[in-house]
Amino acid sequence: MRIPIPEGGMSLFDWQPELFATFNMFYGVLWSEGVLDQPTKEVGRIRNARVVDCGI
């Protein structure tokens, strides 16, 4: 781990809880709204993860 997780936190995002909450709102709307169906969005997400080589 290159940056420590704050005490009582679960991820690096917990260093910026307000910003992370705003990000989660954005991500939630991204998945719950719009004209694309969920499988299409998931294919895009997984393809992006593979291109970036993000194992998480």
Next chain:
Amino acid sequence: MTWLAETAPGASSLDQVYGLTPGVYEQFRELERGVWASPALDPTMLEVARLRIAKLVGCRPELERRSPEAVAAGLTEEKIASLAQWPSSPLYNARERLILAFTESYVIDAHSVTDELCERLNEQFSPAELSALTIAIAVFDAMARFRTALDA
């Protein structure tokens, strides 16, 4: 001018394109506002990172605009003009150079962020600052690529 067949009403090309998904657009703008309102980082540092990303991605509209928070904080056009020379320019200090090195690695290849760079970042910045910085870079990168891909 975007190549999309339809656009939404809006004052700018970005509004007309991103406005096609109004709920997502509004939340993204809220995220942007959160990045700039965060007290963790100086607006000047955020702006040089944003402009460097715009240059690397080749996003002209993002290169041309200036964030009011950074202008108010004293960022000059002279400094912006020397952004490509940040490793040697005397206009950039050690902290800004670290931010720009991290920004370039993030945009070009996130796996190129070395342990040595992380060590130097941890010497100069708190974990809270680095967390805020990384979220900011992610937001700037997303916007630059969105606008470039859709000519928005």
